Amino acid sequence: MSKNFSLPQWQLTKWLLDSGRPISPDIERDLVASLFGTLSIFIGGVTNTLLVALLITWHVQRQEFFVWLALEVLVCAARIGILISARRRARMARSTHTDLHVILSLVWAFSVGLGTYLSITSGDWLAAALACLSSAAMVGGICFRNFGAPRMTGVMILLALGPCCLGAMVAQEPLFLLTLIQLPVYVVSMTSASFRMNAMVVATMQSERDNAHRARHDSLTGLLNRATLLAEIEMAISRARSGTARPSLLYLDLDGFKRINDVYGHGCGDELLEQVAARMREAVPKECRISRIGGDEFVILMNDHDKDGAQALARRLLIEIAAPYLLANGEEVVIGVSIGIAQVPSTVQSADAALNIADRALYVAKASGKSRFHVAEII
Template sequence: MFLSPRVYSSPRWRPIRWIADPGRDVTPEIREALVGSLFGTLSIFYGGMLNTVLVAVVITLHMRTAPFYGWLGIEVAICVARIVVMTIARRAGLARQPTPTDIHIALALAWAGSVGLGTYFCVTRGDWLSAAMACLSAAAMCGGICFRNYGAPRMTTLMILLSLGPTCVGAIVVGEPLFLLTLLQLPVYVVSMSSASFRMNAMVVATMRSERENAHRARHDSLTGLLNRASLIAEIREASAARMAAGRYLTLLYLDLDGFKPVNDSYGHGCGDELLVRVGARLRDAVPGRGQVYRIGGDEFVIMLRNESRESVQALAQQLLREIGEGYELSGGLQVRLGVSIGIAHVRPEGQNADAILNMADRALYMAKAQGKGRYEFAAAEHETAAGSH
């Protein structure tokens, strides 16, 4: 729901960082999505500016005095700048380059201030037709401000104050007793709209967290925290879609633990689960930053490598035979040992079917087990085989 191909930079200026902060603890991923939301809902973005420019034009043509011509110039300049910055930001975000987020937010605040400046001019000039038009326009904009900027409720509050606050100042300057009622209305309105914005932000953040938790559960093994079979198939398909350079290899090491079932049957599923977690940790430690580890079911694991030579894959397989075969001390001081058999598919992935590549590694694993376990075998895809033993 909240995923976007564009990535926008977080604010760098300290005041803007505070203004754009959601006011609650969120993960960096969610914070990035909230910043991105400030560049969305373009219909409100462009519609709001079109409205304020048209209102400024109509009122200026009606009043025809220097302050209003100045206000119209400011309004047009800010809106043009906002459009330019928005265009630059969206292009940069799509290219994953730094975006002018600070300027974008600063211009949004300036736009709100310009709306407020217009209401002040209209109220203090005593032209109630213009004042009514300007104040109604400013009030209407607040709904869009609240809805569009749900990712930054502090920004919403500040923009509402900048849009409507000058009306109260104008009421004081005019001194009309009835108009002073705005001094009571504005605080209530700002508090209610600000509260609504913070509540909307909380609901959106909760939804984002739920979506990401569900996505994580769908792609990860709940016991070990490793990626699961669905993630493996997706990664193989990505590598197979002609996205790896010609001549580069994709490697799958399909591991099956030797001796796990007797441990699980003798000491219970609790010990078996703990052992699987420990094995997963050793596999992760064996390929830090080099490959990805998956648990695809039971006591079966897969390591995926990209652009590795056959020699480096052989060295890794020998390393895994040694490290997985070392003893494990489980809860209660229980000492157990395991072995591992490994089937290896070392292929060029262009145009290959994901299931076919995985089946190649599975067949190589079967060969390793058939020849005595505790060893590795390469799939015969390259018309050559190699075997090693621990």
């Protein structure tokens, strides 16, 4: 569901949610999704601020406090409504009103700070102490809950605690003037901690994605590896058994690659494999799955193409891969490719068995003179 939370659209909210470093789109969406999570902290914060506002208003009994209490109730109700709606809409892949959610978070922080200012300037030190403790307690929740947006966190802390300084100056109480020194340091340190937490979270997310990518992909070409291919074939076989599709496999083996390795070295051979992989990505339809299963052998899984489509792709690959390659050492080399094609029958027992059918077709293509394709005869 995290991928379905909407990215911000307004310039202000885009700036607030920008972590200040380049990140991938999927991590950006996960960070946005984190702003809608940790419901226990959200509920605790809302409950605390409403109770504090209610107690202070009941204690002081002034008009401005009733207005503040009404603002707290409206803002908290709106935030709860948006949060519930956003989580529901995310499940339906609809807009989650992220911009409004961010703005309401700032308004809530402003309301917390407003209550602190009113309490300090009221002259009632019981109310002032309760309001200051409440706003300070909210900072921890703000930092922890909004680690995905450190800029927004800093602004929220400033809105929640900044009025303490303003209230101290208006109240003209000497002891309260100490906040003019304490609070700026506190705001800076907590905001800095939010940026460090964000950096750690982003680094962890990126590391997890890198590890997942390495587990599924070939380290040299970036294509799918053998284990991932077999899993993909198993899913294709399941679809074939349900009658929704009959997948095709193209098993490719490069002709003349060993000579390139022997003459120019394995470094040039690796470079050539990377160039071959790049050409395959250009030639193969996006919905197909390309894998390198070892050495100079590649397999393409086509889920939604018939036999004619597989043969058309094979003809294109014969041409594309046979075009000359320019290596980094200045040498121009030419190789070919032999291809075995097999439509995977619904009766096949496993991915390995399906792969073996295409492998046997490849053997026939090799034995027939190479640089050609052969289609396995399967009923």
